[in-house]
Amino acid sequence: MIRTALLMVGKDLRLFVRDKVALMLAVLLPLVLVTVFGTIMSGMGGGGGGGGMPAVDLALLDLDDSATSRAMVAALADMDGIDLDVRAPTGDADADRAALRELVHDGDVPFAAVLPPGFGEGAELRLLRDPGRDLSQQLLMIGLVRALFEVRGEDMAWELQNRALAEAGIPEEWMARVEAFTIPFRAAMESLFDDADAAGLLADADADGSAADDDEDADTGPDFQDIMMAVLPVEAEDVLPEGRQSNITYMVSHAVSGMTVMMLMFSLVGFARSLLEERDDGTLRRLLCAPIDVRAILLSKALGSWVVGLGLTLILFVYASMLFDLDVASRWDTLLVISAVTAASTTGFALLIAAVATSDKQADGLSTILILVMSALGGAWMPLLFMPEVVQTAARFTLPFWSIDAYQSTFWNGLHWTDPAVLRNLGVLLAVAAALFVVASRLFRRRYTGAPAR
Amino acid sequence: MTALLAVDGLTFRYGARVAVDAVSFEVRRGEALGLLGPNGAGKTTAISCLCGLLAPAAGALSFDGASFTPHATPAHRARLGVVPQELALYDGLTARENLLFFARLHGVADAQDAVARGLALAGLESRADDRVKTFSGGMKRRLNLAVAALGDPPLTLLDEPMVGVDPQSRNHIFESIERLRADGRGMLYTSHSMDEVERLCDRVAIMDRGTLVATGTAAELAEQAGLPGADLERTFLELTGRSLRDEGGSA
Numbered sequence A: 001m002i003r004t005a006l007l008m009v010g011k012d013l014r015l016f017v018r019d020k021v022a023l024m025l026a027v028l029l030p031l032v033l034v035t036v037f038g039t040i041m042s043g044m045g046g047g048g049g050g051g052g053m054p055a056v057d058l059a060l061l062d063l064d065d066s067a068t069s070r071a072m073v074a075a076l077a078d079m080d081g082i083d084l085d086v087r088a089p090t091g092d093a094d095a096d097r098a099a100l101r102e103l104v105h106d107g108d109v110p111f112a113a114v115l116p117p118g119f120g121e122g123a124e125l126r127l128l129r130d131p132g133r134d135l136s137q138q139l140l141m142i143g144l145v146r147a148l149f150e151v152r153g154e155d156m157a158w159e160l161q162n163r164a165l166a167e168a169g170i171p172e173e174w175m176a177r178v179e180a181f182t183i184p185f186r187a188a189m190e191s192l193f194d195d196a197d198a199a200g201l202l203a204d205a206d207a208d209g210s211a212a213d214d215d216e217d218a219d220t221g222p223d224f225q226d227i228m229m230a231v232l233p234v235e236a237e238d239v240l241p242e243g244r245q246s247n248i249t250y251m252v253s254h255a256v257s258g259m260t261v262m263m264l265m266f267s268l269v270g271f272a273r274s275l276l277e278e279r280d281d282g283t284l285r286r287l288l289c290a291p292i293d294v295r296a297i298l299l300s301k302a303l304g305s306w307v308v309g310l311g312l313t314l315i316l317f318v319y320a321s322m323l324f325d326l327d328v329a330s331r332w333d334t335l336l337v338i339s340a341v342t343a344a345s346t347t348g349f350a351l352l353i354a355a356v357a358t359s360d361k362q363a364d365g366l367s368t369i370l371i372l373v374m375s376a377l378g379g380a381w382m383p384l385l386f387m388p389e390v391v392q393t394a395a396r397f398t399l400p401f402w403s404i405d406a407y408q409s410t411f412w413n414g415l416h417w418t419d420p421a422v423l424r425n426l427g428v429l430l431a432v433a434a435a436l437f438v439v440a441s442r443l444f445r446r447r448y449t450g451a452p453a454r
Numbered sequence B: 001m002t003a004l005l006a007v008d009g010l011t012f013r014y015g016a017r018v019a020v021d022a023v024s025f026e027v028r029r030g031e032a033l034g035l036l037g038p039n040g041a042g043k044t045t046a047i048s049c050l051c052g053l054l055a056p057a058a059g060a061l062s063f064d065g066a067s068f069t070p071h072a073t074p075a076h077r078a079r080l081g082v083v084p085q086e087l088a089l090y091d092g093l094t095a096r097e098n099l100l101f102f103a104r105l106h107g108v109a110d111a112q113d114a115v116a117r118g119l120a121l122a123g124l125e126s127r128a129d130d131r132v133k134t135f136s137g138g139m140k141r142r143l144n145l146a147v148a149a150l151g152d153p154p155l156t157l158l159d160e161p162m163v164g165v166d167p168q169s170r171n172h173i174f175e176s177i178e179r180l181r182a183d184g185r186g187m188l189y190t191s192h193s194m195d196e197v198e199r200l201c202d203r204v205a206i207m208d209r210g211t212l213v214a215t216g217t218a219a220e221l222a223e224q225a226g227l228p229g230a231d232l233e234r235t236f237l238e239l240t241g242r243s244l245r246d247e248g249g250s251a
């Protein structure tokens, strides 16, 4: 039976490479999509530090123009997560505020900030926001708090304390009691720091270049996140997987594996459709009349589709490695194993479509809908990270999820295919592949061989 | 002498529609049996049962005296050459590649030799390495026939092998078919062309609406129809009636 199947695989592959249009669709289209998606995603993850989050747009109007307000503008401009658009004041403050409000109102920017006159003396920053932008507001608030800390320095801490007390219900007139001990305490703290500084005990918190600083922090100043981590009762430990490439963002490797997995489904359904073509042009009847085990027919489709799928996946990863500096070479064995298993599960899917459909058109329609839905749900277009919990749960019922998750676990977490986390995904994919193949071959036998399905 | 192929009570239903209803006939050694019948009579369905594409609901088949279940046993299908009613060829492969593929699929011992003979049978030696999609209808018909003859099968089932071919191709196919039934091999031949059947077939079986109406030589059938000496066409019309066989009239 294997010999017969191989004979038919040879015929199918020959026909496949001869059909130039089909071949272009199967190979060129995935290359184009990987290029486009990878490029878009690498742009989104660009600038580093953003962790793949797009920067938040913030329009800013500085009506104070003091040293403090200018420092605030500079601090915000430096912030990774904020894309700052500084508006020049025209001299008519009311008109400027109205213009800024209109920007937010019209959706040109999600957020706008006004540094009012007197900002340097403690006047509050005014934030105009589009309330529909919850997630980006959180990112923006982190940036604003960070910038305020940098600009206002320690005053900010005392200010926060007073406000917290006011919020807690301490009346304004009692603040004198608070100040009775905070003012001497501040003075004592300041002299403590002055003495420590004079003794050379302080780390260079202002990064004016005098102290030996870590080079990574040399130009950005003290890292707010680091200070918070040091102050809060939280201990952070950096766990950097060995295989992770610093220059490749999560989004790019995700885009490459997502598009590869999706296009693989399209291409293999295209290949398995040859079964329907053979049925329509009568050659399938000829195969069925031949003195062969009819199971060899479907087996040959499975083998051919698997070979095409594996080849296509490898082409796509090699191509992506050249285009995006994706490190494929150092993890070739893991990629090969995941790709082989992914090609097998996708083959199962493609055969089922070919066995269920009663015409080419039906196969195309059915497979397109299923592939698009599974790709969207399974995270082929967008990491599931950004999706609601319902989708993250539903994703587990799609094929692309398990493949993409396996690919990402090597690209991002540097796992080898023998790692239990990867093996679990491979196991799921193989089980699904086997189940799909069994169902497809039963359907095939019942539909085409006259013999009752056994 | 035992028949090469004996069909006894063959029945097949598509759902509720009985397409072949208790049909019995035999093909003897070295004989060509013509199977005639109006459109929808059940000829293709009967052939599909014989070559294993369909599993009959009832009936016994025997080959050379031994019972025979083609749909269940691949080895049984090795005895049959089948020329399907439609052109069943890979358009993207050349004539040679088609022949070679099917020769290997049938486990023909010397595949290259079989391919050479197939090309000669189809008269396609000069176009052997052109893709089938570049062939004319008649060329494809000839190749369709040559593929069925690849393994020198003892019995060949031909389902309208000469639709849409010119007189030259027809003549070539006639000669090829006459060679196929030499050496004691048998042939079941369906056609709507009476002169083809008169020229090629020793005996004729006439089917109508799933049942076998009559079997015998052309002269015997004419006598059965009460038209001694009549040609096959008149006999056929007499036996099957003149009404059209569209769905409404035959239900």
Ligand SMILES: Nc1ncnc2c1ncn2[C@@H]1O[C@H](COP(=O)(O)OP(=O)(O)OP(=O)(O)O)[C@@H](O)[C@H]1O
Pocket: B014, B017, B019, B037, B038, B039, B040, B041, B042, B043, B044, B045, B046, B085
């Ligand atoms: N796949 C099918 N499903 C349902 N009914 C079918 C199918 N194939 C054939 N039939 C029906 O079975 C009957 C016999 O059809 P068949 O094709 O065997 O006739 P035929 O004698 O070969 O006709 P023709 O001379 O037109 O080729 C017809 O009534 C046809 O409508």
Ligand SMILES: [Mg+2]
Pocket: B043, B044, B045, B085, B159
């Ligand atoms: Mg027919």
